[in-house]
Amino acid sequence: ASASFKLVRQNKRKDWTTLIYSSSLSPREVVRDEPGTARNEDHKENDQVDDFFTLKATDADADTLDATKEMNPLALHLGKWEGEEALDSIRHLFITGVNDTS
Amino acid sequence: MTTTTDDQHSSLQWSPLLSSPFSSLYAKRLLRLVEKVTNGTVIEISLTGTAILVKPGIISGGPVTHDCPLSRSIGYFLEPIIMLAPFSKKPFSLTLRGITTDDKDLSVDLIRTVTLPHLEPFGISDGLELKIKKRGSPPLGGGEVLFLCPIVKKVKTLNFIEPGKIKRIRGIAHAVRVSPQFSNRMIEAARSVLNRYIPDIYLYSDVYKGEEGGKSPGYALSLVAETTTAALHCAEAVSRPGVAPEDISLEATRSLLSEIERGGCVDQKHQTLVLLMMALGSEDVGRCRMAEPTERTVQFLRDVRDTFGTSFKIVPADKLGESPHLLYSCYGTGYINTNRTLA
Numbered sequence: 005a006s007a008s009f010k011l012v013r014q015n016k017r018k019d020w021t022t023l024i025y026s027s028s029l030s031p032r033e034v035v036r037d038e039p040g041t042a043r044n045e046d047h048k049e050n051d052q053v054d055d056f057f058t059l060k061a062t063d064a065d066a067d068t069l070d071a072t073k074e075m076n077p078l079a080l081h082l083g084k085w086e087g088e089e090a091l092d093s094i095r096h097l098f099i100t101g102v103n104d105t106s
Numbered sequence: 107m108t109t110t111t112d113d114q115h116s117s118l119q120w121s122p123l124l125s126s127p128f129s130s131l132y133a134k135r136l137l138r139l140v141e142k143v144t145n146g147t148v149i150e151i152s153l154t155g156t157a158i159l160v161k162p163g164i165i166s167g168g169p170v171t172h173d174c175p176l177s178r179s180i181g182y183f184l185e186p187i188i189m190l191a192p193f194s195k196k197p198f199s200l201t202l203r204g205i206t207t208d209d210k211d212l213s214v215d216l217i218r219t220v221t222l223p224h225l226e227p228f229g230i231s232d233g234l235e236l237k238i239k240k241r242g243s244p245p246l247g248g249g250e251v252l253f254l255c256p257i258v259k260k261v262k263t264l265n266f267i268e269p270g271k272i273k274r275i276r277g278i279a280h281a282v283r284v285s286p287q288f289s290n291r292m293i294e295a296a297r298s299v300l301n302r303y304i305p306d307i308y309l310y311s312d313v314y315k316g317e318e319g320g321k322s323p324g325y326a327l328s329l330v331a332e333t334t335t336a337a338l339h340c341a342e343a344v345s346r347p348g349v350a351p352e353d354i355s356l357e358a359t360r361s362l363l364s365e366i367e368r369g370g371c372v373d374q375k376h377q378t379l380v381l382l383m384m385a386l387g388s389e390d391v392g393r394c395r396m397a398e399p400t401e402r403t404v405q406f407l408r409d410v411r412d413t414f415g416t417s418f419k420i421v422p423a424d425k426l427g428e429s430p431h432l433l434y435s436c437y438g439t440g441y442i443n444t445n446r447t448l449a
Binding site for chain 2: 017020021023024025031032034035071072073081082085091093094095097098099100101
């Protein structure tokens with residue numbers, strides 16, 4: 005299972021330099037793998053409702069950019085650390101752990 | 107005076123701000139602080155609050171006192187100041203009053219134990235200090251810190267590509283205007299998870315009493331994991347109404363585990379600071395191994411390119427594609443603090 009996971013990860017590997025410097029994607033779109041779909045649809049809907057006023061869809065972006073810590077603790081998936089298996093999975097990162105290289 | 111302004115940002119123009127109008131009080135207070143620690147800086151905000159005019163002056167430093175609004179913690183003000191302070195004319199001796207720990211920005215504990223040590227590889231260490239004189243929890247604050255920073259002529263090139271393994275964990279549990287027993291309860295809960303990994307764990311119970319405790323009750327746990335190569339990973343959780351100290355502690359502990367799992371030589375909260383110092387480094391290639399950039403870092407990298415003309419090369423840290431880490435490298439601008447030769 006872990007091998008197939010690695011394969012997926014490899015395929016999904018992004019070209020960060022290009023994404024950051026030569027694309028017009030917003031930071032959120034660069035970091036998450038959802039190139040702009042949600043945002044663009046939002047804009048279309050807004051256009052149909054009203055031509056003159058458009059809702060600011062980027063307020064959330066501004067907030068995340070303004071705070072150093074991750075805002076929502078629930079979004080951090082901390083629940084996974086309740087299981088022994090997850091706790092053991094990072095043992096190799098400590099000096100006391102087995103010396104495997106993964 | 108022969109000192110010139112920081113010519114890299116001397117362009118005098120109205121630049122569009124964040125997409126939202128520039129109306130928040132704390133952002134204005136931050137600009138006010140920047141005006142205080144510099145000489146000759148002109149900052150104007152347009153009537154609509156959507157554009158800003160900045161004419162930079164020199165960073166003057168020296169003794170300054172600033173009251174931070176209660177809408178943001180001291181960390182929000184201190185983080186950008188830490189980026190400016192080493193390039194000042196006089197060493198900084200900055201007193202900030204307000205909230206010392208909140209859930210948005212780095213607490214003063216993390217700035218003291220994690221942020222400041224990040225400057226050491228760049229040659230900024232002697233006399234670098236943050237003293238927590240009084241603590242202040244939201245909503246009323248009442249905390250006070252003193253930030254001391256030496257000045258440097260130029261920044262050393264960073265070459266940090268070996269993350270190492272975690273050898274020790276340190277933590278600070280503080281509780282003000284609540285039962286001092288709360289910090290012990292937090293420490294116990296954190297140990298129940300962390301004791302399985304390494305023996306070298308020291309969690310310190312930091313009790314502030316009376317006036318030193320500030321005006322509002324609150325408690326928090328800050329954790330730092332240090333590796334054999336001195337890479338630091340940190341996490342923190344702050345008290346919320348109706349949540350037990352044990353749960354706050356587990357939140358901090360699990361965030362630390364997430365941060366450890368993400369790995370790299372610099373944690374995500376300090377990517378921007380390290381990348382800025384790399385860009386300002388001497389004219390050589392600086393390298394650093396880190397996890398994926400955050401949204402904030404992506405915007406920051408674009409800003410650095412627009413301001414200094416420096417682009418980073420970001421490639422997978424190992425070619426086999428087994429590690430999720432990335433290698434960030436750039437050619438330093440060779441920035442020299444012209445103020446210092448006069449001092």
